[in-house]
Amino acid sequence: MRSPFRIAVCLAVGLLLAGCAGNTSYSGSTYTVKRGDTLYRISRMTGTSVKDLASMNGISPPYTIEVGQRLKVKGAAKASASSGKLAKVRPSSSVPQSSWPPVGQRCWRWPTTGKVILTYSTSDGGNKGIDIAGSRGQAIYAAGAGKVVYVGSQLRGYGNLIMIKHSEDYITAYAHNDTLLVNNGQSVRSGQKIATMGSTDADSVRLHFQLRYRATAIDPLRYLPPQGSVPKC
Structure with missing residues (x-):
């Protein structure tokens, strides 16, 4: 493991x-x-x-x-x-879009509310998640229950970053936060407040959110419920 x-x-x-x-x-x-x-x-x-x-x-x-x-x-x-x-470490696999997990396999919730100003792109160099605009200090929530595996700002371009492991297959990432409210190794509940929105390493206040399946970034909008609704799964 x-x-x-x-x-x-x-x-x-x-x-x-x-x-x-x-x-x-x-x-x-x-x-x-x-x-x-x-x-x-x-x-x-x-x-x-x-x-x-x-x-x-x-x-x-x-x-x-x-x-x-x-x-x-x-x-x-x-x-x-x-x-x-x-340099010696690489993502364990690259999952083609045809093999992405089916919608509804896991229950995800929106990490925050706001206008999606950048959507997911499959093109080289494209956005590998979604960017959601909001107000500084706005609450950021865990999209699902899991364990925090990274909290820090060492990855330039992502600002204050949090990564949560949800299983052997899934990880979510939350970038550009202002205040970080969780620690490495901490278990979190789905919907638990983990940070506040900011603009660290960004040109405006936003959340950059990624959903990764077996190390491959997949389109979060395909798996999130309608914004403002409560997941039914």
Whole structure:
């Protein structure tokens, strides 16, 4: 049986790989802006916080960038240093969409309420979860009962992050929190308040939520009930 620490490390690597996948404009200490990019997205891909990107490149709110613009980044060296110990660890499997678990197999609840401003994407470098906008200090809840396997801010681009293991197959991740209310190894109930919403390593107040099945990020909207309703399973 894999230990909770190993599960957490596998997910951490998965998040890092998802943040860098498909990026052909990132080389060394510079990044070339592509169509559809935002500072938030570039932060995810390069491991440079939004605050640092803005400061290093003289960009002021509302953080407008242009296609073809070359930005200074500093994520490469730090990412390699922080991921060096993880280099030998990889997610245990990659589950094709045709083999995702059936809807209703497990009971999930919304981790918070608000407008979904970024949806899940299967494209390389796409969003591997959903982003939900809200107010600073808004409650974040565990989407299901489980055990906390990671609490921290070591993964650049995700801010204050919580990961919860729900079984050998499922893990949920909650990023950009303001206040963290749980500890590593703690058991949590479904619907238990685990954090408050913030904007750590993000360009606006939001929750980035991931649902992972056997280390593969799957679309949370496929498995969550209608927002505002109580799960019936």
